Amino acid sequence: MKKILTMLVFFVAVIANGAADGAADAVSIILNNFGAARYAPGTIPKADLDKIIAAGVRAPSARNRQPWHFTVVSTTALAQKIVGGITEGNVLIVVSADSGNAADTLDCALAVESIYLAAQALGYGSRIYTGPIANINSSLKNDLGISRERNAVAVIRVGRLASNVDAASSASPRKSMDSMVTYK
Numbered sequence: 343m344k345k346i347l348t349m350l351v352f353f354v355a356v357i358a359n360g361a362a363d364g365a366a367d368a369v370s371i372i373l374n375n376f377g378a379a380r381y382a383p384g385t386i387p388k389a390d391l392d393k394i395i396a397a398g399v400r401a402p403s404a405r406n407r408q409p410w411h412f413t414v415v416s417t418t419a420l421a422q423k424i425v426g427g428i429t430e431g432n433v434l435i436v437v438s439a440d441s442g443n444a445a446d447t448l449d450c451a452l453a454v455e456s457i458y459l460a461a462q463a464l465g466y467g468s469r470i471y472t473g474p475i476a477n478i479n480s481s482l483k484n485d486l487g488i489s490r491e492r493n494a495v496a497v498i499r500v501g502r503l504a505s506n507v508d509a510a511s512s513a514s515p516r517k518s519m520d521s522m523v524t525y526k
């Protein structure tokens with residue numbers, strides 16, 4: 343009996359420790375995020391891409407309406423029309439909303455952030471772009487197969503990180519916490 347109890351305590355400790363490590367990893371991914379500007383050529387395996395997109399699909403939304411669609415652009419020529427300076431193997435994920443209203447846009451923004459962070463958690467570089475959105479909505483919907491009534495919200499670029507890029511050297515500074523947080 344004592345032996346069984348000892349084993350049980352051991353397994354609970356291992357599981358609890360694993361959960362704590364997982365939580366710390368998630369927070370460190372969030373705290374160390376940066377929008378990668380430099381990439382190395384090379385493809386992203388389909389299994390990783392599926393996980394990255396699943397992170398967007400799993401995002402929360404108001405009344406669980408899930409007003410998003412994900413258009414995955416893997417061809418360099420088309421990607422280049424959206425974001426200049428594409429590196430071979432980069433994938434662009436265009437997130438479009440059911441409408442242009444604020445609620446749908448906010449929901450899509452959450453999916454965008456989830457995709458951006460999931461890519462970094464898997465060791466890829468990622469960056470969010472809204473610069474190309476006006477051009478997508480006015481001129482590229484046909485090329486992308488995005489229906490006329492949808493509203494593109496943001497593009498996430500995902501790719502292999504250039505070898506000299508890391509979180510410390512690439513992240514831009516933020517304003518001080520004191521200047522943007524109020525405790526009451």
Ligand SMILES: Cc1cc2nc3c(=O)[nH]c(=O)nc-3n(C[C@H](O)[C@H](O)[C@H](O)COP(=O)(O)O)c2cc1C
Nearest residue numbers: 375376377378469470471472473474512513514515
């Ligand atoms: C909503 C949003 C739109 C952005 N649009 C662009 C863009 O069009 N072009 C670009 O180069 N970077 C874009 N970025 C990346 C930001 O410039 C970058 O995340 C920010 O400066 C913080 O820098 P860091 O990611 O290096 O820490 C965008 C980021 C966000 C969140």
